[in-house]
Amino acid sequence: MRNEKRRFFAAILIIGDEILSGRTQDANTCFLAKWLNERGIQLKEVRIIPDQLRTIINNVNILRKKYDYVFTTGGIGPTHDDITALAISKVFKKRYEYNKEALKILETHYKNSYLNDARKKMAKMPRGAGLIYNPSSSAPGFYLKNVFVLPGVPVILQSMMHSIEQLIKGGQKVFSETVTGKMPESKIGEQFGKLQKKFKDLSLGSYPFFQAGKIGVALVIRGYSKKRILQCKKVLQNLVKKIEKS
Amino acid sequence: MRNEKRRFFAAILIIGDEILSGRTQDANTCFLAKWLNERGIQLKEVRIIPDQLRTIINNVNILRKKYDYVFTTGGIGPTHDDITALAISKVFKKRYEYNKEALKILETHYKNSYLNDARKKMAKMPRGAGLIYNPSSSAPGFYLKNVFVLPGVPVILQSMMHSIEQLIKGGQKVFSETVTGKMPESKIGEQFGKLQKKFKDLSLGSYPFFQAGKIGVALVIRGYSKKRILQCKKVLQNLVKKIEKS
Structure with missing residues (x-):
């Protein structure tokens, strides 16, 4: 479902002490950013916060009002430090209770006898939440309004995105083209800035890289119009060739 | 310089459309988190935001008041989309001007004749800023108050941390120990929660993993007292053994 005339914006809230301690490298931002962009939703902000109830509630409240969609990751497992579902219940002032459908899914998966309290906890969520199905480890995620x-x-999150597909509306897609220059970015900086002034409807970014001892720069053109991006790319390619020869 | 009695907290502000578009995977959070922790500074929040002047200013203002230290990454290169230094000048209401020492460093590095306006831009910063030396590509970072x-x-950022070492004060260090269990986390969830209640001065986290088709869980104990952590670890190890056998 894509509304070509409207622009949609999203935020990600990463909940997890393990990211903030440096123990784990976040891999969800990069995946979700691309997934969203392909559907015409621009990721505008990411926050990484600790597993603290008040902090989660405050941040969800800020982000859900600011953006069309908020995606939270982390904190919905079976242990005591998993408090995201409770926090979301408090955000929307809904009862934190067992979701019958979720409980049934877990019962089938764990075959009743093994369904201890920790596992049952994964079926607890705000009243009125809709389920996000989990084909890889069964315990579902959920959504409420735009959260x-x-x-x-990451592997479980990725397996669940299919179930979100039909729940969200996308809008105008952002396209991008990259031109690579064999030069330090400071050599093209000035003229690249002038090009940005000529193409005010596009967004031009410059990203230096160092690979195998070689210095280079990736010049990225982003925007809503493919045609304009290609016009800009042609000018930029000629500019890069000229500078590389000089 | 470490003050063992005080706790220090920090935030990271990652400035860059390239992270939000999914083009680039952030690698600085993980590195800085560990670096800070080794020095007795706890990372409490990370935000990833686009290259927009107003957004940068607002976020720096919120974070610098909330935490002992704020580290920004990105946006200090030679191109038009590099606006972090300008934003910081506005945050502190300082003139955005050429720093003489930074200019001298760049002149030496680029040998005068090649010092075009784009390169000179990298010496522009708020009046009164102190330099953070850059042994890998010469263009320095800077600091002002706690920012x-x-x-x-990443490779350039990492090479510059040495120069920050003497500028910051650290406090009480957070220690951690990990116990790995060959089981799904839901099998130990309840008893792990009870353990947390017994060791209220520590923070217990549970992180499931899936490696080579095997399911396991990393149980992490964090806290300020090494002694207490080891006490807790002993109890946890016995618990894990018991559950693995059952």
């Missing part, structure tokens, strides 16, 4: 609650483990 | 302005390219 989508996902797990932190 | 440290670093580049986005």
Whole structure:
């Protein structure tokens, strides 16, 4: 479902002490950013915060009002430090209770006898939440209004995105083209800035890289119009060739 | 310089459209988190925001009041989209001007004749800023009060941390120990929660993993007292053994 005339914006809230301690490298931002962009939703902000109830509530409240969609990752497992579902209940002032459908899914998966309290906890969520199905480890995520609650483990999160597909509306897509220059970015900086002034409807970014001892720069053109991006790319390619020869 | 009695907290502000578009995977959070922790500074929040002047200013203002230290990454290169230094000048209401020492460093590095306006831009910063030396590509970062302005390219950022070492004060260090269990986390969830209640001065986190088709869980104990952590670890190890056998 894409509305070509409207622009949609999203934020990600990463909940997890393990990211803030440096123990784990976040991999969800990069995946979600691309996934959203392909659907015409621009990621505008990411926040990484600790597993603290008040902090989660405050941040969800700020982000859900500011953006069309908020995606949270982490904190929906079976242990005591998993408090995202409780926090979301408090955000929307809904009862934090067992979701019958979620409980049934877990019962089937764990075959009743193994469904201890820790596992049952994964079926607890705000009243009125809709489920996000989890084909890889069964415990579902959920959504309420514009907030989508996902797990932190990347492989599980990724397996669940299919179920979100039909729940969100996308808008105008952002396209991009990259021109690579064999030069330090400072050599093209001035003229690249002038090009940005000529193409005010596009967004031009410059990203230096160092690979195998070689210095280079990736010049990225982003925007809503493919045609304009290609016009700009042609000018930029000629500019890069000229500077590389000089 | 470490003050063992005080706790220090920090935030990272990652400035860069390239992270939000999914083009680049952030690698600085993980590195800085560990670096800070080794010095007795706890990372409490990370925000990733676009290259927009107003957004940068607002976020720096919120974070610098909330935490002992703020580290920004990205946006200090030679191109038009590098606006972090200008933003920091506005945050502190200082003139945005050429820093003489920075200019001298760049002149030596680029040998005068090649010092075009784009390169000179890298010496522009708020009046009164102190330099953070850059042994790998010469263009320095800077700091003003509790805000440290670093580049986005990980190898360059990492080479500059040595110069920050003497500028910051650290406090009480957070220690951690990990116990790995060959089980799904839901199998130990309840008893792990009970353990947390017994060791209220520590912070217990549970992180499931899936490696080579095997399911396991990393149980992490964090806290300020090494002795207490080891007490807790012993109890946890026995618990894990018991559950693995059952």
